[in-house]
Amino acid sequence: MRPRRSSISAARPWIAPAFTRRSCLLDEVGLDGLSLRRLARELGVQAPALYWHFKNKQELLDEMVSMMAVEGYGPEAPGPGQSWDDWLAERARHLRDGYRAHRDAVRLAAGSRPTADRGPAIEGMLRVMCDAGFTPGEALLNMLVLTDYIGGAVLEEQAGLGRDDDGLDRLEGAPSAGDLLAEAVAEVQGSEGAFEYGLGLLLDGMRARLAARDAATGRRPSPSSGRPGPAGPA
Numbered sequence: 001m002r003p004r005r006s007s008i009s010a011a012r013p014w015i016a017p018a019f020t021r022r023s024c025l026l027d028e029v030g031l032d033g034l035s036l037r038r039l040a041r042e043l044g045v046q047a048p049a050l051y052w053h054f055k056n057k058q059e060l061l062d063e064m065v066s067m068m069a070v071e072g073y074g075p076e077a078p079g080p081g082q083s084w085d086d087w088l089a090e091r092a093r094h095l096r097d098g099y100r101a102h103r104d105a106v107r108l109a110a111g112s113r114p115t116a117d118r119g120p121a122i123e124g125m126l127r128v129m130c131d132a133g134f135t136p137g138e139a140l141l142n143m144l145v146l147t148d149y150i151g152g153a154v155l156e157e158q159a160g161l162g163r164d165d166d167g168l169d170r171l172e173g174a175p176s177a178g179d180l181l182a183e184a185v186a187e188v189q190g191s192e193g194a195f196e197y198g199l200g201l202l203l204d205g206m207r208a209r210l211a212a213r214d215a216a217t218g219r220r221p222s223p224s225s226g227r228p229g230p231a232g233p234a
Helices: 008-015 025-033 036-043 047-051 057-072 084-101 105-110 116-132 136-159 179-187 190-217
Strands: none
Touching: 025 036, 025 105, 036 047, 036 057, 057 084, 057 105, 057 116, 084 105, 084 116, 084 136, 084 190, 105 136, 116 136, 136 190
């Protein structure tokens, strides 16, 4: 009988330096170049030592994402007096910074699944959204849609890093460019402004859906937490 593998959490303290330092292994070799054997060399151990903890590369990648989430993906609960939407916006900005900090971080996160020890944190974040008035399914979808938007925005931004223009500058003086196009190009304020605009649209949609439900049911959300208060008089 094959010996039982050690728990993944037991491996975290000694593999963490390879992924949480400023210049991590992912930055050096990229997602395609990362393997259990490459990690073993980085840590100065034999590959079988890693296979004792991780059955395959995907299990290792899932663990990497969990470590990165703890390190820099933003607060997992609102601060005192902070509303759910302000907290979600703050977390979105932290997540964007986390994705931008490491090579292939978006690709890494896109194919991963949460590790078991992330369960309580995810449960807590869903509770914040449910306390604001969303159903559990809506709470989860809100967070997934926001994560997908952030990942797409970062991928688009990183894909254009090699350009010597922002892709819009050339349109400004084009013979076929009309007044509206020129005005639109001048109004767009780079990747930061575009990201904040999209983030605002998503949060506005969440607020609008919640407000419509509150109006239909007579609930009065708390101004500080978004938590529905008692129904008003009929």
